[in-house]
Amino acid sequence: MNATLPTAEDLRAALAGLLDGLPPKQAAQAVERLIANYRGTTPTDAPVLRDRSDVAAYAAYRMPATFEAVRAALAALQEAAPDWAPATHTDIGGGTGAASWAVAGTWEGPRTTVLDWAEPALALGRELARLSGVPALRAAEWRRARIGAGQELAPTDLITVSYVLKELTADVRAALVDTAAAAAQAVVVVEPGTPDGYARIIEARDRLIAAGLKVAAPCPHSEACPIEPGTDWCHFSARVSRSSLHRQVKGGSLPYEDEKFSYVVATRFGTEPVPARITRKPQIRKGQVLLDLCTRDEALRRATVTKRHGELYRAARDVAWGDEWPPGEHG
Secondary structure, eight states, X not given: OOTTSOOHHHHHHHHHHHTTTSOHHHHHHXXXXXXXXXXXXXXXXXXXXXXXXXXXXXXXXXXXXXXXXXXXXXXXXXXXXXXXXXXXEEEETOTTTHHHHHHHTTSSOOEEEEEESOHXXXXXXXXXXXXXXXXXXXXXXXXXXXXXXXXXXXXXXXXXXXXXXXXXXXXXXXXXXXXXXXXXXXEEEEEESSHHHHHHHHHHXXXXXXXXXXXXXXXXXXXXXXXXXXXXXXXXXEEEEOOHHHHHHHOOOOSEEEEEEEEEEEESSXXXXXXXXXXXXXXXXXXXXXXXXXXXXXXXXXXXXXXXXXXXXXXXXXXXXXXXXXXXXXX
């Protein structure tokens, strides 16, 4: 990866600068209030993030996790289409720009437009982008806009919709996904890795396929999800370094936490999805590794890889939740 692209460490440094002068206790209280009050209604003229201190505290708390989840989804797109790169990017409901940082950290130079309904979030996003020193982020356009029904989008190569659908009503969610599908060559949707988040991802996946797009990731295919509704949910995990604010709000002393997320990537151009995706943390036992897989041909299955498989066994001991299986078999 090009050394000039922004990293998670760059983002944390920029966020730390925003919190200078804001007492740690006040920041922690703002995050606790926002977590308690953040409900599933559609924000319009009364955003939950009321002012700069609210936005700075919540951004410091949530942006690193959103960045890592979106970056993982973008890496899956890059894996499925290694020769493709977006020239233009629209971040719908992008707030302070976590997804835009992830896009800037994946490809060099896409022109980004961030759309959100909360002006304090957009203002802080602009400030963070300036602090980044990254030309693509500093040149991004931050525009206030209502999200969903009646929204018009200019054609663009890539659209990201991260942690937004949970804030919208069902009809507005449908309108947003349909509008994104019509405007973009690639659409990346990320939601929390909960049963409800997965249900919203499946809903979006179905609409993207109906609009003529093909699934590039995480699924190895564009057929119906093989998970029986209500029995399980597809989600993944991204490791996030925890700031002192995280530790204040959540307690505990671990230097990291794992962000669970669900996602779908769909495109109008050809991609090469993985032959199989590891859908749970691999279980390493004595002399064997158990892998839960979603495959092109066999839907969901459990693979047992033992020492007698030689190189494949050594590879199985190194793979992670969300990786392709077998490694390097596609593309």
